Amino acid sequence: MLAQNRLETAVGAIVANSQLHARWLNTFSYLEYVGFRKIVKSQRAEALTAEILTHALEEGRHALGLKKIALKIGGDAFSAYAPETMLCGDEAEDYFQKLDAACDEVFADRPDALRAKLVYCYVTWLVERRALQVYGVYKTALGASPVAGRIGGLLMEEEKHLSDVESEIAKADPDFATRAPKLEAIEGRLYETFIDALVADLARPKTLAAASA
């Protein structure tokens, strides 16, 4: 089955069960938090623009917004990021960290400041495109739920991050056209690995038993 179809099937099962749904939300809250932390840690203050600062804070706000919905649906057990309160949390973080490391390697020969900028741009570009796809599938699965409206707001901000970073890349990297497909392929493989783990976890009797407890 294509990754898109596997995601749709998995998300359909997740939103139908409040415990799985809260774990899903907490996982994406965690990824938003990792994104926020990465931007803050990787950008040197002398090059930190209002746009990048806004991006970081919006990712932090997304982390908090998703966390609040997880708490509402799942209760106090979701107050932090304990592994059992997420769905494949380790694999989700692996996706992000390995993508960051791969982009860092591509620009290893650049001076530090330029490398930090290009890695930030490309990781953002790849992650935002994936986020739009995954949150889009999630929003559709939510139907008329009030949570869908919240995800719609978040999607609008992700779209803005994507278009901002696209114009940054156009200015900073003349080799975008040849570089992009290679990085997209790396991201695609990392994403498939995450979806494999998610589908396998959802099929595990332990996950289903915990979800119906």
Ligand SMILES: [Fe+2]
């Ligand atoms: Fe975000």
Ligand SMILES: [Fe+2]
């Ligand atoms: Fe974003």
